[in-house]
Amino acid sequence: MTFRVTSFLAGAAVAAGVTLASFAAQAQDTIKVGVLHSLSGTMAISETTLKDVMLMLIEDQNKKGGLLGKKLEPVVVDPASNWPLFAEKARELVQKDKVAAIFCCWTSVSRKSVLPVVEELNTVVFYPVQYEGEESSKNIFYTGAAPNQQAIPAVDYLAENEGVKRWVLAGTDYVYPRTTNKILEAYLKSKGVKPEDIMINYTPFGHSDWQTIVADIKKFGSAGKKTAVVSTINGDANVPFYKELGNQGVKATDIPVVAFSVGEEELAGIDTKPLVGHLAAWNYFQSIDTPENKAFIEKWKAYTKNPKRVTNDPMEAHVIGFQMWVKAVEKAGTTDPNAVIDALIGVTVPNLTGGYSAMMPNHHITKPVFIGEVKADGQFNVVWNTPAPVVANEWSPYLEGSKDLIADWRAPLSCGNFNVKTGKCGGAGK
Amino acid sequence: MRDPAPRRLRRAAALLAALVALLLVPLLAGPARAQDAGAALARMATEQFAQIEAGIADLTASGSPLALPALEALADGRLYYSPDKSVFIKQADGRWIDARTGAASAADPASPKPVRLNNRVRRALEAALGSLSLMNPDPAKRLAAAEAVVKSRDAAALPAVEAALAKETDPRIRKALSQAKAATTIFLDTATESEKVAAIETVAGRGDQDALNLLGAVRERGTPILKLAAETASAGIERRLALLNGLQNVWYGLSLGSVLLLAAIGLAITFGVMGVINMAHGEMVMLGAYTTFLVQEFLRTRYPALFDLSLPIAIPLAFLVAGAVGVALERGVIRFLYGRPLETLLATWGVSLILQQTVRTLFGANNREVGAPSYMAGSFDFFGLTVTHGRLWIVVFAMAVFACLLFVLKATSFGLKMRAVTQNRRMASCMGIRTPWLDAMTFGLGSGIAGIAGVALSQIDNVSPNLGQSYIVDSFMVVVFGGVGNLWGTLVAALTLGIANKFLEPVAGAVLGKIALLVFIILFIQKRPRGLFAQKGRAVEA
Numbered sequence: 001m002t003f004r005v006t007s008f009l010a011g012a013a014v015a016a017g018v019t020l021a022s023f024a025a026q027a028q029d030t031i032k033v034g035v036l037h038s039l040s041g042t043m044a045i046s047e048t049t050l051k052d053v054m055l056m057l058i059e060d061q062n063k064k065g066g067l068l069g070k071k072l073e074p075v076v077v078d079p080a081s082n083w084p085l086f087a088e089k090a091r092e093l094v095q096k097d098k099v100a101a102i103f104c105c106w107t108s109v110s111r112k113s114v115l116p117v118v119e120e121l122n123t124v125v126f127y128p129v130q131y132e133g134e135e136s137s138k139n140i141f142y143t144g145a146a147p148n149q150q151a152i153p154a155v156d157y158l159a160e161n162e163g164v165k166r167w168v169l170a171g172t173d174y175v176y177p178r179t180t181n182k183i184l185e186a187y188l189k190s191k192g193v194k195p196e197d198i199m200i201n202y203t204p205f206g207h208s209d210w211q212t213i214v215a216d217i218k219k220f221g222s223a224g225k226k227t228a229v230v231s232t233i234n235g236d237a238n239v240p241f242y243k244e245l246g247n248q249g250v251k252a253t254d255i256p257v258v259a260f261s262v263g264e265e266e267l268a269g270i271d272t273k274p275l276v277g278h279l280a281a282w283n284y285f286q287s288i289d290t291p292e293n294k295a296f297i298e299k300w301k302a303y304t305k306n307p308k309r310v311t312n313d314p315m316e317a318h319v320i321g322f323q324m325w326v327k328a329v330e331k332a333g334t335t336d337p338n339a340v341i342d343a344l345i346g347v348t349v350p351n352l353t354g355g356y357s358a359m360m361p362n363h364h365i366t367k368p369v370f371i372g373e374v375k376a377d378g379q380f381n382v383v384w385n386t387p388a389p390v391v392a393n394e395w396s397p398y399l400e401g402s403k404d405l406i407a408d409w410r411a412p413l414s415c416g417n418f419n420v421k422t423g424k425c426g427g428a429g430k
Numbered sequence: 431m432r433d434p435a436p437r438r439l440r441r442a443a444a445l446l447a448a449l450v451a452l453l454l455v456p457l458l459a460g461p462a463r464a465q466d467a468g469a470a471l472a473r474m475a476t477e478q479f480a481q482i483e484a485g486i487a488d489l490t491a492s493g494s495p496l497a498l499p500a501l502e503a504l505a506d507g508r509l510y511y512s513p514d515k516s517v518f519i520k521q522a523d524g525r526w527i528d529a530r531t532g533a534a535s536a537a538d539p540a541s542p543k544p545v546r547l548n549n550r551v552r553r554a555l556e557a558a559l560g561s562l563s564l565m566n567p568d569p570a571k572r573l574a575a576a577e578a579v580v581k582s583r584d585a586a587a588l589p590a591v592e593a594a595l596a597k598e599t600d601p602r603i604r605k606a607l608s609q610a611k612a613a614t615t616i617f618l619d620t621a622t623e624s625e626k627v628a629a630i631e632t633v634a635g636r637g638d639q640d641a642l643n644l645l646g647a648v649r650e651r652g653t654p655i656l657k658l659a660a661e662t663a664s665a666g667i668e669r670r671l672a673l674l675n676g677l678q679n680v681w682y683g684l685s686l687g688s689v690l691l692l693a694a695i696g697l698a699i700t701f702g703v704m705g706v707i708n709m710a711h712g713e714m715v716m717l718g719a720y721t722t723f724l725v726q727e728f729l730r731t732r733y734p735a736l737f738d739l740s741l742p743i744a745i746p747l748a749f750l751v752a753g754a755v756g757v758a759l760e761r762g763v764i765r766f767l768y769g770r771p772l773e774t775l776l777a778t779w780g781v782s783l784i785l786q787q788t789v790r791t792l793f794g795a796n797n798r799e800v801g802a803p804s805y806m807a808g809s810f811d812f813f814g815l816t817v818t819h820g821r822l823w824i825v826v827f828a829m830a831v832f833a834c835l836l837f838v839l840k841a842t843s844f845g846l847k848m849r850a851v852t853q854n855r856r857m858a859s860c861m862g863i864r865t866p867w868l869d870a871m872t873f874g875l876g877s878g879i880a881g882i883a884g885v886a887l888s889q890i891d892n893v894s895p896n897l898g899q900s901y902i903v904d905s906f907m908v909v910v911f912g913g914v915g916n917l918w919g920t921l922v923a924a925l926t927l928g929i930a931n932k933f934l935e936p937v938a939g940a941v942l943g944k945i946a947l948l949v950f951i952i953l954f955i956q957k958r959p960r961g962l963f964a965q966k967g968r969a970v971e972a
Contacts, residue, residue, distance in 0.1 A: 040787055042896055044795040162549060173941050203940040206900045208891045209689070211682040211821070212935045219671075222639050224646025239797060239892045247809050247818040253553045254581075271801050277549050373548055376507070383479070383548040 041081025252277025687928025712898025718884020756877020913961030
């Protein structure tokens with residue numbers, strides 16, 4: 001009888017398209033891992049890859065004997081690039097599927113949508129994408145870069161090595177570019193850049209007609225000072241942007257563009273020959289030559305059965321996040337969220353670029369920063385990197401509202417927005 | 431003012447000296463120079479960009495005949511080095527040349543690594559190649575080299591520029607060379623102020639963005655007199671550029687308008703003429719773009735020489751693919767829903783999601799690379815206006831498609847029947863026209879044209895499953911604004927919206943500009959619900 005009920009439930013779940021895993025094993029024999037990435041809709045372009053990486057990592061861990069003597073079982077759900085659906089699916093994963101951790105999201109808005117749910121239900125969440133900072137949650141572990149682990153070193157590189165004096169901050173009109181540009185603007189001004197040497201430009205999602213803006217950038221760059229573009233333009237709009245740059249003859253030697261959302265995956269859709277020399281700042285590049293990275297790339301190509309598949313930064317973040325979670329669960333000896341959350345702080349695992357990443361008390365990880373130039377084959381040539389891993393500033397020291405805030409989730413403080421001025425937990429409010 | 435005669439004399443003397451020096455250099459110091467070049471090349475055998483940059487400067491200064499091939503190889507990424515500091519040029523056939531001797535390398539180099547470039551090194555390299563190619567027999571290369579010197583303002587290139595100027599006969603290259611000379615003179619410490627003022631005037635003669643860049647640099651750090659000269663000169667250029675700016679906005683608007691026209695013109699048939707609200711219209715555009723991708727993949731693997739023909743081949747195929755899907759959609763779904771606009775809307779929206787996910791499953795969610803044939807890439811200068819080839823062809827193509835469609839509607843029997851059916855379906859049926867068949871064909875025509883639009887859009891936008899979504903709203907906007915059922919209205923509306931958008935964008939920004947246009951259209955539709963060119967007569971009321 002029990003068997004029949006289980007198989008009926010399993011059939012229903014499969015029919016609903018909720019899970020890809022088979023229900024061969026009983027629930028208590030496995031540890032379930034939630035994979036919450038869009039497989040359809042606009043964001044599928046980026047998030048499908050992350051789902052595949054998670055499945056590969058889980059399969060790998062199971063080959064090594066699983067975790068705490070149990071097999072790991074992935075539970076894949078599709079929030080369809082629909083932000084409110086992210087929250088619903090997260091609730092479903094925790095309450096119905098009883099997952100031990102969720103690997104989730106790409107856009108900041110999807111993370112913000114999941115945040116109240118996972119705080120209410122007390123779940124461990126790993127978020128693998130570079131983001132604007134200004135957040136620290138007890139339940140979310142940020143394995144992507146905060147602005148000081150990507151944007152600020154990139155600007156420093158341009159100012160020092162290319163002698164850039166004039167800045168175009170171009171972005172898509174949503175929260176990540178707006179916040180990042182606010183931080184960058186404050187940072188540049190603190191470095192003595194005059195307001196008339198900063199041009200800020202926002203475009204809608206999926207903007208495809210870049211003629212005017214590229215012409216404006218050319219004009220802005222003609223004031224006799226070296227000019228660079230700092231681009232927070234989101235995924236899809238990048239291809240027409242770079243095509244227009246190439247067609248209008250803006251070369252990297254004249255006006256370099258440094259991008260924070262363009263990686264190997266995005267370049268796979270463009271003819272990169274006119275873009276040679278434009279820059280990207282990340283914490284990982286596929287072209288970084290280390291044994292760990294080589295092994296990972298080979299494993300990934302074998303897993304996807306596609307010798308042309310590329311790897312990128314958020315994939316590495318998931319690799320790091322997953323290893324950290326495994327280590328913390330082993331340390332805690334249980335998947336109980338409170339124990340794992342405490343155990344995670346201080347966990348150190350090797351990254352793919354030959355160093356180590358540590359989970360800090362602010363729930364962000366230490367990361368090395370690399371600046372790469374686009375090569376003709378769509379890969380990046382690393383031209384600069386930080387000598388040591390950088391600790392994340394989750395609250396930017398350059399913004400009025402957040403410069404007094406710190407996050408520390410260790411026992412006595414246990415606060416994501418502790419105000420050092422007022423000595424109270426609860427943000428910048430008086 | 432000084433007497434110009436001695437100046438001319440002095441310059442001639444300097445020129446002569448430079449020429450003599452240039453002629454004597456290879457004669458006098460062949461082996462010594464080769465050694466310099468060898469040392470310079472050895473400097474480049476490193477990971478350090480600053481060393482590579484210094485190596486380039488040394489190599490250029492050595493005047494060795496080995497310099498040009500080595501630098502050209504570096505620019506193409508064919509310059510390699512071994513751990514023992516020897517430098518090699520890799521040839522297209524995979525053989526190695528020792529860069530220090532110019533002869534074929536005896537043995538393959540041990541663990542060669544490419545000499546790396548970054549933007550700084552690349553800039554130094556461009557400048558070096560510029561000064562080295564000034565005597566190239568190919569006039570196009572000489573012109574490019576002169577332009578490179580204008581950009582780099584490399585004082586080290588001055589003797590070479592002067593020598594080249596003395597020999598040059600092509601007036602266009604002469605002009606570029608004299609501008610290059612002026613551009614370097616402006617920043618020369620040894621040049622007198624009056625020479626610099628003259629140089630500023632020469633540079634200002636270019637009247638373009640590059641000249642403005644140069645003058646901008648003078649205004650940053652020149653003496654007061656130079657600053658004044660630069661300011662006067664740049665004011666003149668800026669006036670010219672401001673005029674151009676208006677022209678440029680019109681051109682950008684035309685180009686955006688023709689993209690809108692392409693996307694909307696198929697809808698003008700299915701929605702405008704047939705009255706079907708087809709939410710899957712954007713997906714027809716996407717199918718056309720994917721057809722282009724498949725054609726290109728096929729040509730790339732089988733007949734790489736025919737790559738430039740990929741678009742002409744893709745156009746009829748895209749028409750057939752999208753048209754066939756359109757006919758299937760009409761026969762399978764829409765014909766059961768005539769006269770029920772709300773159900774049609776929902777059903778076609780569902781179809782659009784199905785098509786998107788099908789393409790996503792077949793081709794993956796990532797963008798697909800659609801290359802530009804040689805005639806679509808790059809740009810040309812039209813009186814200081816940068817016109818990109820791709821955009822120009824799209825404008826021409828949009829107008830051609832419009833003309834063809836107009837011809838089909840006005841001058842063929844199919845078009846006549848189509849108009850008859852839309853005006854009075856029952857009467858047309860009585861006259862022996864097979865109206866269901868005609869509906870399917872009309873819908874197929876509209877969809878097929880959307881497919882053709884996809885071929886053009888694949889050149890400027892992402893080829894991804896989401897391609898169609900970004901055009902569907904704009905397409906409806908154009909058709910409604912232009913007046914439902916009127917092709918000319920669609921043309922005028924597309925171009926108006928395009929140009930208005932491009933004039934608003936510099937003022938209000940891309941986001942606000944788009945909002946302003948939407949608000950304008952909402953208000954306009956309130957006032958004239960039937961659009962710009964409303965159809966009149968009894969057909970409308972029926």
